[in-house]
Amino acid sequence: MDKEELSVELKECYKNIFNLKNMLNFTQCPIKRMQIEDEILFEINKTLYMLEDYTKYRQREFTIEELSKYDGSLGNPAYIAVYGIVYDVSNSPVWGGGTHFGATAGGDLTSQFEKCHKRDLSKLKNLPIVGTLKV
Amino acid sequence: MNKFENCPMIDSKSQTAMTLINQSIDYIKQNNVPKLNLIWLEATGCSGNIISLLNGENPGLYFLLKEMVNLKYDNSLSPYQGERAFEEFLEALNTEFILVVEGAISLKDGGLYSVFARYKGKIITTAKAVRMAADKAKYILAVGTCSSFGGISSASPNPSESISTFDYLNDKTVIRIPGCPAHPDWVTGTIAHLISFGMPLLDEKNRPLMFYSLTVHDGCTRRSFFNKGIFAQKLGDAECMFKLGCRGPVTKADCPIRKWNQYVNYPIGDNTPCIGCAQDNFPDGMEPFVRY
Incomplete structure (x- = not known):
């Protein structure tokens, strides 16, 4: 951004x-x-x-295509984008294998986040930020 | 020397159910309490939990039936069949009993996808039988993930429109004992607690705290690999299987300490990631079970 x-x-x-x-x-x-x-x-x-x-944390800009490589498979890091910020969930215990209760890393998960966590931003507080999402 | 011999924690964990059972037997003998009746109903599911219970050890099923409870009715183990079996069920309803339900409740077309009995020309659906029994039961246990959370029976696309027994009996206090299947110790231990001390301590999802207080991740034998960030690349590797999609961190159960099949092993000990079978959202929310 x-x-x-x-x-x-x-x-x-x-x-x-x-x-x-x-x-x-x-x-x-x-x-x-x-x-x-x-x-x-x-x-x-x-x-x-x-x-x-x-x-x-103005570090790196991701496009959706770039982000989709980081889906947690084959040893890749797992990144997710929520509200335009890209977070690293590779070592978050609830994100085993880059998946989390039906959601898969490597994409913009804002709508899923709003649906399940009811805009509870404290869920994102402890995740390391790696960049922003380019719209 | 046995390598577990020196660890009192492991010893005590594998004996929890047995300790509780002995206490309840003493209680029954000392106070001259008649043995409680038990009705075990199978709803929409695979009957896996009763099979798991048959494999129980410390105590075994024989011990449970002989010393603790009168098993008044069970779909799989009943000696009667047809209308006679249903009459047996109706008779048992007039006594004081613990109700155990395994499997989800199918609601589509008035519950016709899960029929309990045909009595005097009428079809009795499982939903109706569960409701009849629940209205008179002293305690109600939802055993297995289908019964506790919906599980496989209500997984997408849910053709039979099943819901969990917990949701179906939302006006009653239902103890959840999830697991696919539930460990025999979890079931017998909870029943023993109910007999001798009444209601056990429950967590926010109505699971007994003595069996479901820790996650699989907390007691995992490969936890030190996770802490050091050493992960398995493929199935069969000896390291932490978190990157392959292990659900241990989100699943509450004491599998790593209690272990299965007469305390021999558990999935992670056998190189399979935990698939989160004892947690809600299973199986839809726990997929994919393995990810490369």
């Missing part, structure tokens, strides 16, 4: 938060408000992660 892309992403996040804030003004339902607050927190968290990754 380079500088322009980061600024586009951040603007996108700002727009999302702004929209959510407007939604907050238009509802009185406490459950709906809680949901919106959660969404806002998630967006803020995402920006924090993006900034942290940008400053700390």
